Amino acid sequence: MDTKRLYVDFHVLQTVPPSCVNRDDTGSPKTAVYGGATRARVSSQAWKHAIRKMFAEEMADMVETGKRTLKATDLVAGELAALAPELDDARLKKGAKKALENAGIKLKDDNNAALLFLSTAQARALARLAAEDCEEKDDYKKALKENPSVDMALFGRMVASDPSLNYDAAAQVAHSISTHAVQNEFDYFTAVDDCAPEDSAGAGHLGTVEYNSSTLYRYATVNMVELVHLLGAEKAAQAVRVFGEAFIRSMPTGKQNSFANRTLPDAVYVTLREDQPVNLCGAFEKPVRKSPEGYAEPSKTALKQYAQQVYACYADAPAQSFAVGIGLDELAPAMPLNQMLTALERAVKEKLPGNEV
Structure with a gap:
């Protein structure tokens, strides 16, 4: 393709209620220390699995998946x-x-x-x-x-026995982290033996589940040059659209039955960049402090301010920007998700060979 660099960056702020979306080897919600504070964390592998599962189960008519x-x-x-x-x-x-x-x-x-x-x-x-x-x-x-398949092109393939069969992943997904400090809590639960005598005392089972709640900053980027190399221009434009929808709407299923924590984002910011991907997690290196408005609103403010600072000091503003949800109007005009995805696909196509404007 004529465009030497073209990246689609996805920035998502999403509030998740009490949950254990992604567990470590002890069953505790995964965490990370960032900016000197403990944050909730959801691994990139967990969210990529959720995306691939959504491809196969909900978007099979739109995207081809491999095994x-x-x-x-x-x-x-x-x-x-x-x-x-x-x-x-x-x-x-x-x-x-x-x-x-x-x-x-x-x-x-x-x-x-x-x-x-x-x-x-x-x-x-x-x-x-x-x-x-x-x-x-x-x-x-x-x-x-x-x-x-589309998911192979997006997430790559490694064949240890023959590296010539490898694919470089066109998509990179960051570990999601909370914009603020968190402290894990414990839910103590009991289960009753339905067949126990009426005069019996005590529970049939008891235990604890560790959980937390947070407003997450989620980031992913797609290298369109690599995607076009693997899929061709037309299919690549469609692929970035379905990836965007799945990244925005999917949710890892850890402890889903216990917490019913399936939410949708508070705000989405998508950019087309012709220089390099730009992860805006620096907006939250200083943990967002609790406020009467919760964490989502001050997180939007922090994201806006940091993005404008980065564009003023280190990198050009994006070639095009899109937003979904309320609160990021200074960065891009808001529109419904499906409308944004259609506009994104059209904008990507215009950057591809033979369609430049």
């Missing part, structure tokens, strides 16, 4: 069965294993030795080569390299 699995042999064998229905299960499995091995994937028994991210188109291409009894290993590698 990250140890059972790539089964995926290829399934595609091979459609091409060669005369083959029995043993021959299908043998053909699929040979196709993956020719592509450079190490197998252990009937499975790949490490997780493999595979698109349906790639599995089908490998199966086609196997059905044709192709002996050229480079053709198998090419089949496994071409036609990535």
